[in-house]
Amino acid sequence: MLNCAETAAVLRNWDNILVLSHASPDGDTLGSACALMRGLLALGKRARFACADTIAPKYGYLFDGMPQEDFAPEHVMTVDVADLSLLGGLREQFEGRIELAVDHHGTHVPFAPQRWVEPHSAATTELVFLLLQELGVGPDRAIADCIYTGLTTDTGCFRYRSVTPRTHRIAAEVIEWGADAGEINRVMFESKSKAQVEAERIVLDGMEFFCGGKCAMVRVPRSVYETTGAADSDLDGVATLPRQIEGVVIGVTLKEKENGEVKASVRTNLPADSARLCARFGGGGHKGAAGCSFPGITMEKAAAQMTAACEDYLRELNLL
């Protein structure tokens, strides 16, 4: 395991670097990759980017004005990738070729011989910021936007318990560098398509309560996407809603996937532990947020199994 200075030393000796993001890319993996590449370019190196999936248009500004040269990479590294499988369609091509991983996931499964993993970092862009400082990359507005994007998207705009004093101090620094925090937050948190609003409305209309209001569940059948034209990711935010309701200890969101599998997203308030509940179905995650899958059964059956498990777990906690 490397530290920040050692990671910087590795990069200082490299050129022609390929930076990989995880599949289904989010603001932290893309912000980390773009901030790092911009820094490497500023140091006179060649850097380019790859990701298994297409980038949502709202993240386009991260790449603005950055030259994308095509070259055969000498070195390959990942940012914000917790596990090789999260490279998605790029896994096969790069397995065994990745020399360096920079990540903040507590669940990081090592796959690169050299890695800097800090689970107490709220976002991988926190680490990239420290790395760029170590490399002597100076204040830059475009880098600032990239770093800020990772900080704000991975913390629900500084709302989560993962936020530390360092997270806020780095936010202060990059706003001073010129990060357009207000606009980034508007795009990331205050912009919904009509299809998304319509889909959320349908889903929330069907919210069910059980265990005397201590559990709330919403279901997202495939028909919602067909009726509204919403994309799968348009309903990502729904998972946080059931838990927000007063008195709810366990909030469950069941989504029917294209392959017929039913996926559960669980969000809990203390003293319940999402990861412990999901472990009953082979899933996992964190205390406040976790997930599990129900392959090969209907939504109806998955809901029944989940309901029974919630009841049982609340009894175990003496909450029922």
Added chain:
Amino acid sequence: MLNCAETAAVLRNWDNILVLSHASPDGDTLGSACALMRGLLALGKRARFACADTIAPKYGYLFDGMPQEDFAPEHVMTVDVADLSLLGGLREQFEGRIELAVDHHGTHVPFAPQRWVEPHSAATTELVFLLLQELGVGPDRAIADCIYTGLTTDTGCFRYRSVTPRTHRIAAEVIEWGADAGEINRVMFESKSKAQVEAERIVLDGMEFFCGGKCAMVRVPRSVYETTGAADSDLDGVATLPRQIEGVVIGVTLKEKENGEVKASVRTNLPADSARLCARFGGGGHKGAAGCSFPGITMEKAAAQMTAACEDYLRELNLL
């Protein structure tokens, strides 16, 4: 106009201080009052609190463990009060007796002979934090919770354009002092009553679009409160929703008040200016958020007038 050091000097010479919050108290006015009182008590002074309205239970922790002595105040001051009228029911009692005002509103109308007003501060608790440092009050967990509460509630959890590097740096400091940021954010932003969820659902179900999707409007008739049991303040968050929809430039929320008056909350995206639109009906506010009233007419008529004004304004901006 005083600066921070001069304000501290005034307070150093005072004892038996009454701190006033504005009516309909929010997290910033209460956080400011409680942080300041805790600091004054720590310096061996007597301080007490008054507000025209009752404090919502969710703010109870701000007052936890703080002795509330009853004494005849020698000095009276306000925190986060932009105008004498905002003292509500306490105005008459204290008009002419207020010696010091600490505030961050750009619209501050002077009413105290001594005042420290910094409009570029995102919250009044930012100023109170600086003041306590100047007074030599050391790290304290309860004060930290009060300061953080003002920062996060007045900035939508660090989301608004009013946030500066200083806001983030103070957040970092008070988290180091022990502020329970995660729990405060959960209570302030992730906790809704069932009545509130139900009321929001009814209101959003009726969202109307006009001007080719550039305007969105929701209506909150009195019947919503009667049907759901929601309180007026339960629907405060609704005003921000219409503007969040892709393509919407003007978002309007019409609320029927108990006195029959219809109040409009307007939220706009650039290039539209909420304050300019509301000025047509004698209202005002900021560029992004403003309001106006329609006394003595029905919701139906207010909606028609507002719709016509939006159309006219969008034409003026060449957006229609």
